[in-house]
Structure formats: C-alpha cells, structure tokens
Amino acid sequence: MAWNEPGGGNRDPWGNNQGGPGNQGGPPDLDEIVRKLQERVSGLFGGKGPSGGGGGPSPRDLSLKVIGIVVAGLFVAWLLTGIYIVDPAERGVVLRFGAYVKTTAPGPHWRIPWPIERVEIVNVDEISSFSHKAAMLTRDENIVDVELTVQSRIQDASNYLFQDQAPMKTLRDATETVVRKTVGGAKLDFILTEGRGAVADMIQQGVQSLVDEYKTGLIVTSVNMQPAKPPEQVKDAFDDAIKAREDKERLENKAEAYANEILPQARGEAARATAEAKAYRDRVIASAEGETSRFNAIRSEFEKAPEVTRERLYLETIESVLSGSNMVLIDVPQGNSLMYLPLDQIMRKQSATTSSPRTSMLDGADSNQDSSRSTSSQMRDVSRDRSSR
Structure with missing residues (x-):
C-alpha cells in the first residue's frame, strides 16, 4: 500500500512512520534520508549496506566517487560541446558574453562552451542581388528611365553582424543615392549611347564607397545597368535622333x-x-661637276702643252664622229687619202637587190651613191681641215 493512499498511516515515502514515538509527527530526518539514498546507490554498484558488515568502503565514500565521476563526465561533455566546424563558404564569429572576440576561418575550431561563448556562422560566398528602377532627371534637364541590378556579398562578417543594424537596407539606400547623383550629373545622350558602361562603373564605385563608410561589411561585386530609355511619350523622337x-x-x-x-x-x-x-638634281649636279672637273683638267694640260692638247682633242673628236660610220680611212704620208667601203655591207646590199625587183635595185644603187657622195663630202671636209692646219 502506498504511503499516500488511504490506510497508509503516517509513513513517509521511505517507509518511516511519521507518527511514531521517535518521530513525534515531525518532518523526516535529513541524515536518515541521505543515508538511505547512499545505500541504494551503493547497491546499484555492487556495494553492501551497513548490515552487510566487512571492511569495504563506506557508503559515503562510494557516493562521493560516483558523484565525482558523474561530474567529470558532465564536464567533459560540456567541453566537447565547444567544438564546431566552419564550412569553406562560411566564417565563424565568436562571441563571449555577447561581445565580439574573433572571426575564425574554415575548418574545425573550439570555443568555450555555452553560456560563456557562442558562435555565429555567416555565409560569405552567397551572392545577394536586387533591382533598382526609377525615372530620373539628367544634367541637361531630360527625364530618363534607369534600371539596374546590384549584386553583393559579405566581405567582413563582424562588421556585417554588429556595425550596421540593416546592411542590405543601407545598400539599397546607398544605391539610390549614388544613382541619382550619377545620372543627374550626366547628359542624356551620354547615358543613352556610349556612356552606359562608364555610368555603371561610377555607380559601383560610389555605392562601395558609401557602404564602406557605414561599415556594413558588404562588397559590391557588380552593377549591371540595362539600356536607359526615354519616357514613352517622347520615345519615337528619341529613336529618330x-x-x-x-x-x-x-x-x-x-x-x-x-x-x-x-x-x-x-x-x-x-x-x-x-x-x-632629288636623284635628278644629284645626277645633274654630279654631271656638271664632272664636266667642270674635266674641262679644268684639259685647260691645265692645254696651258702646259697647247699643240699636244690641240692634237689630242682633234683626234678624240674625229674618233667620236667617225665611230658610228661604216667607212675606213687610211692616212698616207703622200697623196690623197683612200677610202675603203665596208665590203660586208656591200655584200648584204647586193644579196638584198638580187631578191627584189629592179626598182629596188635602182633604189639601192641610188642610196649607195648617196652614201658614197656623203662619205666623199665628209672626207673632203676632213682633208680641207687638215690642209688648213
């Protein structure tokens, strides 16, 4: 019968009679409760109670050992809970009583277990993106529709967690600010045509500068700007332009x-x-200089020996004149100079006349006679010149 059931009497949960003469209706003795608990624990580990006798360890010593083992096991298990692993795409932010301590790289690590230290795992390779679209006023007071996509990721995990309450909202606000400033400082033609890439680069640099100033821990990886468009009301005119x-x-x-x-x-x-x-000029100059040098040389020789130089010049002139003639002149000491016609040419002419009509022969004879007369006249001129000398 259980102690709390009807008829259980005044017994406590350990079977003691609370209403006995030794108890006198008071609460159970604490030492008695501890002693009975030790006896039961030692019984579980093979020990004997006080009635067992012998010289074995007392129940109190066994209970202390058991408690030490249990406490040591719990402490080891508590220490093992401080082991954590960071993946390659993540970073671990260690906090001690809520304050930042350090950032750990990928791999296995250990921290002081909870509640002293805890770890916040942050994915730093995940790319976040959002789109921004708005109608803005340009520098030359034109309205243009701008649409772009901004991509970012976490660069500094500690700044991302603790320096800014809402880093992504700060990034959106910075993007809107920089876009309005950049588009408002450029002309419409520049934005619509070749300036799209330059505008996107300026927006990325400006946004990165702002988020660094606010210590959001984010890095802007790219800004993709769609082709800017004029408002629909004036789109046709812009297309024509x-x-x-x-x-x-x-x-x-x-x-x-x-x-x-x-x-x-x-x-x-x-x-x-x-x-x-230049080549003709050089050639003419060189020829004139050569003629001048040759004339000066002949003049110096003529001044030294006039007769010899005159004779040599005469002979050179005759040689140059008669070098192209087919006649042979023989200068004899006495009498007239004899003229010898070239026999090879005469034979060729005779062979030509035998194969041609009579008129051709007569023409050839006339031409031979003319050639003879011309040669005779040349010879007479030469003889006259010689006699005059």
Whole structure:
C-alpha cells in the first residue's frame, strides 16, 4: 500500500512512520534520508549496506566517487560541446558574453562552451542581388528611365553582424543615392549611347564607397545597368535622333576609311616624286661637276702643252664622229687619202637587190651613191681641215 493512499498511516515515502514515538509527527530526518539514498546507490554498484558488515568502503565514500565521476563526465561533455566546424563558404564569429572576440576561418575550431561563448556562422560566398528602377532627371534637364541590378556579398562578417543594424537596407539606400547623383550629373545622350558602361562603373564605385563608410561589411561585386530609355511619350523622337546619330557615325567611318586608303597612296606618290627629283638634281649636279672637273683638267694640260692638247682633242673628236660610220680611212704620208667601203655591207646590199625587183635595185644603187657622195663630202671636209692646219 502506498504511503499516500488511504490506510497508509503516517509513513513517509521511505517507509518511516511519521507518527511514531521517535518521530513525534515531525518532518523526516535529513541524515536518515541521505543515508538511505547512499545505500541504494551503493547497491546499484555492487556495494553492501551497513548490515552487510566487512571492511569495504563506506557508503559515503562510494557516493562521493560516483558523484565525482558523474561530474567529470558532465564536464567533459560540456567541453566537447565547444567544438564546431566552419564550412569553406562560411566564417565563424565568436562571441563571449555577447561581445565580439574573433572571426575564425574554415575548418574545425573550439570555443568555450555555452553560456560563456557562442558562435555565429555567416555565409560569405552567397551572392545577394536586387533591382533598382526609377525615372530620373539628367544634367541637361531630360527625364530618363534607369534600371539596374546590384549584386553583393559579405566581405567582413563582424562588421556585417554588429556595425550596421540593416546592411542590405543601407545598400539599397546607398544605391539610390549614388544613382541619382550619377545620372543627374550626366547628359542624356551620354547615358543613352556610349556612356552606359562608364555610368555603371561610377555607380559601383560610389555605392562601395558609401557602404564602406557605414561599415556594413558588404562588397559590391557588380552593377549591371540595362539600356536607359526615354519616357514613352517622347520615345519615337528619341529613336529618330538615335538613328540619325548612327547614320552620322556610319558615314564618318566610311569617310575615314576612304581617307585611310587614299592618303597613304598620295603620300607614297609624293615621296616617290620627291626622291626622283632629288636623284635628278644629284645626277645633274654630279654631271656638271664632272664636266667642270674635266674641262679644268684639259685647260691645265692645254696651258702646259697647247699643240699636244690641240692634237689630242682633234683626234678624240674625229674618233667620236667617225665611230658610228661604216667607212675606213687610211692616212698616207703622200697623196690623197683612200677610202675603203665596208665590203660586208656591200655584200648584204647586193644579196638584198638580187631578191627584189629592179626598182629596188635602182633604189639601192641610188642610196649607195648617196652614201658614197656623203662619205666623199665628209672626207673632203676632213682633208680641207687638215690642209688648213
């Protein structure tokens, strides 16, 4: 019968009679409770109670050992709870009583277990992105629709957790601020055409500067800007202007290509004409200098020996005049000079006349006679010149 059931009497949970004469209705003795608890624990480990007798350890000693073992096991288990592993894409932020201590790299680590230290695991390789779209006023007071996508990731885990209460909201606000500043400082034509890449770079640098100033721990990896568009009300006019600009650039490129083709050719021809003129000039100058040098040399020789020089000049002149003639002149000491016609040419002429009509023969004879008369006249002139000397 349980102690708390009807008829259980005044017994306590350990079977003691609370209403006995020794108890007199008071609470159970604490020493008695501890003694009975030790006896039961020692019984579980094979020990004997006080009635067992013998010289074994007392129940109190056994209970102290058991408690020490249990406490040591619990302490070891508590220490093992401080082991944690950080993945390659993560960083571990260690906090001691809520204050930042250090940031751990990927791999196994140990910290002082809870409640002294705890670890916040932060994924630093995860890419976060958001889009921003707005209609803005440009520098030249035109309205343009701008749409871009900003991508970011965590660079400093401790700053991301503790320096800014809402890092992503700060990033969005910084993006809107920088976009309005950048677009408001540029002209519409620059934004619509070749300036899109430059505008995106300026926005990325400006946003990164702001988030670094606020210590959000974020890094802006890229800013992808979509082609800017004018408002729908004036889109047709802008399209016409862009088409005209493209036609202008195409014609300019075509003219530049033609110029690049013609100019080298003209420069080459000019260089060639200049080189030819310089060569002709040098040749004429060299020839004149040579003639001058030769004349000066002949004059100096003539001054030394006039008769000899005159004779040599005469002979050289006769040689140059008669070098192309087919006649042979023989100078004899007495009498007239004899003339010998070239027999090989006469034979060739005779063979030509035998194979041609009579008129050709007569023409050949006349030409021979003319040649003979011309040669005779030349010889007479030479003889007259000799006699005059």
